[in-house]
Amino acid sequence: MGGTAIAPFAGIGAGFNIGLNLDGWNSSVYIQDQGNIGIGTGAYVGAGLTGSISQADAPTTGFDYQKYGEADIAYLAGLGASLTGSPCGGVDFAGMKGLPAGKFELPAIGAGAFFGYAGTATAVSPSLGSVADLVNSVIVSALGAADRVVFPQISH
Numbered sequence: 057m058g059g060t061a062i063a064p065f066a067g068i069g070a071g072f073n074i075g076l077n078l079d080g081w082n083s084s085v086y087i088q089d090q091g092n093i094g095i096g097t098g099a100y101v102g103a104g105l106t107g108s109i110s111q112a113d114a115p116t117t118g119f120d121y122q123k124y125g126e127a128d129i130a131y132l133a134g135l136g137a138s139l140t141g142s143p144c145g146g147v148d149f150a151g152m153k154g155l156p157a158g159k160f161e162l163p164a165i166g167a168g169a170f171f172g173y174a175g176t177a178t179a180v181s182p183s184l185g186s187v188a189d190l191v192n193s194v195i196v197s198a199l200g201a202a203d204r205v206v207f208p209q210i211s212h
Contacts, residue, residue, distance in 0.1 A: 059103030060092075060128055060136070067096030067170020069126060077114050081185030086115045086178055092124050094172015100128045102136075102164025108150055117180045124174035128152075130164035140174055 058071030069092040077084045122141035129136070136152040182190075 057105050058090075060100065060126065062096040062098055062100040062126075062128065062166070062168030062170050064097060064099070065095060067094050067126065067168065067172065068092065075115070077180075079114060081183065081188070082114060083184045084114070084181045086180040088115070088176060088178045090174055090176045092126065092170075092172065092174045094124065094170040096168055096170030098166065098168025100130065100164070100166035100168035102128060102130055102166075104164070108152065110148070110150065112148065115178050115180050117178055119175070119177050121173055121175040123171075125169070125171040127169040128164070129167040 057073075058069065060067070060069035062068075069090075071088075071090045073086075073088040073090070075086045075088065077086060124138065124140050126136060126138040138150045138152070140148045140150070
């Protein structure tokens, strides 16, 4: 879910993501907040739900900022694209298409682009393997403790 506003000389955007990193036993869930600001051209405003699929390194918990560029065009339904610098020196590209949300759909209108910086805060859950190891450890500990329990003798 996010929104962007672009005006002559300025562009701002914000977004909130819930993601799923699929990588076998290293799979995890993450949440991410991102704010973007830069110098822009054109006139655009849009907000709503978006969906994306990407192939990238697994997310890590922490804060980051990178160079950022975004271009959007819309007349009631938005299309957009963004370029974000990656910490390893590469560039990540994303295409965006607003998802219909019924009566809650927020329209987008205009055309614009801006270039500046993106700040991102990410929180990642423990991996599926870490959770499985924890559950296994708790079970083994509980069963091991059961061996040391002294039950009273019942006499006839």
